[in-house]
Amino acid sequence: MRADRAVASFDSATGMLRALSSCLAGRDAPALGAAPRAAVPVLSALLGGVNRLPAPLADRVYAASGVGEAVPPDRLADIDADDLAEWIVEHYPRRRYPVVFVGSSNGALIHLAAALDAPWLPQTLLIPVRRSGVDRDDPASELEAGRAPGRELLRTNPELVLHHMHDPNQDRLMIAGMSYFRVKWRRLPMAYRRFIREHLAPDGVVVTAECGLDWPVTRVDDRHVFQFGALGGADEQEYFTGGPRVREFLRRYGSEHGCWNPPRPDERRPEAEWGFEPQLLDDLDALGFPLRRLQFSHPEDLSPAVAGLHRSWYAAHELPTDRLLVETFLLLEPHWALRTGSVPFWLTFNAGRSPETLREHLDAVGYEEIRMLLFSHGTESIGLAPIETWQHLVGRARRSGTLLGADPKAYPRDFAGLVRAHRELTRVPTRSAPPTMSFREAESVLRGPNVRL
Numbered sequence: 001m002r003a004d005r006a007v008a009s010f011d012s013a014t015g016m017l018r019a020l021s022s023c024l025a026g027r028d029a030p031a032l033g034a035a036p037r038a039a040v041p042v043l044s045a046l047l048g049g050v051n052r053l054p055a056p057l058a059d060r061v062y063a064a065s066g067v068g069e070a071v072p073p074d075r076l077a078d079i080d081a082d083d084l085a086e087w088i089v090e091h092y093p094r095r096r097y098p099v100v101f102v103g104s105s106n107g108a109l110i111h112l113a114a115a116l117d118a119p120w121l122p123q124t125l126l127i128p129v130r131r132s133g134v135d136r137d138d139p140a141s142e143l144e145a146g147r148a149p150g151r152e153l154l155r156t157n158p159e160l161v162l163h164h165m166h167d168p169n170q171d172r173l174m175i176a177g178m179s180y181f182r183v184k185w186r187r188l189p190m191a192y193r194r195f196i197r198e199h200l201a202p203d204g205v206v207v208t209a210e211c212g213l214d215w216p217v218t219r220v221d222d223r224h225v226f227q228f229g230a231l232g233g234a235d236e237q238e239y240f241t242g243g244p245r246v247r248e249f250l251r252r253y254g255s256e257h258g259c260w261n262p263p264r265p266d267e268r269r270p271e272a273e274w275g276f277e278p279q280l281l282d283d284l285d286a287l288g289f290p291l292r293r294l295q296f297s298h299p300e301d302l303s304p305a306v307a308g309l310h311r312s313w314y315a316a317h318e319l320p321t322d323r324l325l326v327e328t329f330l331l332l333e334p335h336w337a338l339r340t341g342s343v344p345f346w347l348t349f350n351a352g353r354s355p356e357t358l359r360e361h362l363d364a365v366g367y368e369e370i371r372m373l374l375f376s377h378g379t380e381s382i383g384l385a386p387i388e389t390w391q392h393l394v395g396r397a398r399r400s401g402t403l404l405g406a407d408p409k410a411y412p413r414d415f416a417g418l419v420r421a422h423r424e425l426t427r428v429p430t431r432s433a434p435p436t437m438s439f440r441e442a443e444s445v446l447r448g449p450n451v452r453l
Helices: 012-024 037-051 055-067 073-078 081-089 107-116 139-155 190-199 236-241 244-252 280-286 299-316 334-339 354-364 387-394 417-425 439-445
Strands: 097-103 120-122 124-130 160-166 178-185 200-211 214-221 224-228 267-270 291-296 323-328 343-347 369-373 400-403
Touching: 012 107, 012 120, 012 124, 012 334, 037 055, 055 124, 073 124, 073 139, 081 120, 081 178, 081 190, 097 107, 097 190, 097 280, 107 120, 107 299, 107 334, 107 343, 107 439, 124 139, 139 160, 139 178, 139 214, 139 224, 190 200, 200 280, 214 236, 224 267, 280 291, 291 299, 299 343, 299 354, 299 439, 334 343, 343 354, 354 387, 369 387, 369 417, 387 400
Parallel strands: 097 120, 097 200, 160 224, 200 291, 323 343, 323 369, 369 400
Antiparallel strands: 124 178, 160 178, 214 224, 214 267
16 A cells, blocks of 8 residues: 555654655645645635534534545555655655754754754554444554454554544544554664665664653453553643543533543553653664764654754844744645745644643743744543634734734634735745754754753
8 A cells, every 4th residue: 555645644753754754855735735736725725714603513524534645444454654754754855964963853952953954754654443333432443453453454554653633622533533653763764774874864763763751551352552642731630530621521522421521541651742762762873874863752852952953053143033833733834935035933732731841931032023833632631722822922023913814713624824914924024044054053053951952
């Protein structure tokens, strides 16, 4: 099965891969890099029409768009992990690079890689699997539905571990007709080995991106775990024991459940989307190239460090540091961050601790201009930060603060904003870009209480 048909286009890893590879090729990534530039006006108009639909109908349209990407269970054995890795490396221009990153998905890391002119090879990908007949608020049934498909996928791919992730809070629309199979390489795929050998500069370095975030899981098989819930607005306790916010959420969505009753977790493993599987280190060590480990506990720990690094980099070349570009989830654009001379600040999502992460940065650093790419996931999920919160935060700019391409009345169902944000970013006046950053420059600055290199 073709790799581009197996991997979700709406996932963080895919979006970040497209954004970075386009940037290294001197291009931007309109429409999350998932559509040709010529199709963007039509896509924007179509999504604008979806914005105007009644909420229940808009939800169904959004969910259907995802289900259309899902892999039929009887095709899982046709997926080849080597093909997936080859598909990833084919995104990048064929030249020598001073650094190659390998590991966790992370938006701040993408900006670090862009500044260093360095590719990133993700450890984790999302394979959406078509599924029906399972109540999305019944995680025990979801686990059972994933046993046989998971076994088929792993039978032909011994280098993978499977994290079957189920989050009826943030992914509520998408999981109506699919299961989320997040796979992680525990062995370095041959395409990655070849890419590093052929494209790492003679004095280059391999850097791992290791997010230490973990999550309680239920062991299904030797290389297969089930993760209920995920990082975001609801906390672990709410997923596993319920509470007032869970009851209200389920009532609002017409569920017959008052809480979730997930399978009992029996261990903690790297979080499905963001966490790093350390088994990969053995193969990276054995490659024989200089290896540095970039370690952080939470996905957002890297964001203040990378923002500070960009400020230092710009200032060292006598460039202004007064523009901030805030990004969420897979809605990021390293090409235009550099073209506009913006300091990038990435947030995992539009919920949970993300507003506080941004607030703490703005308490420490002031900006004349603040622009934000605000991701809409279509669900009024537990812990969702209201639009007023984001308006207040960008309003802290001394001169102008903007939610780029956003329709405040449609949020969090502002599907057109996913395309329009990029269009508005391209209208920001450009600035001179500094010379490519050296790894030594990054190494000397990229340290902090929560980041180790």
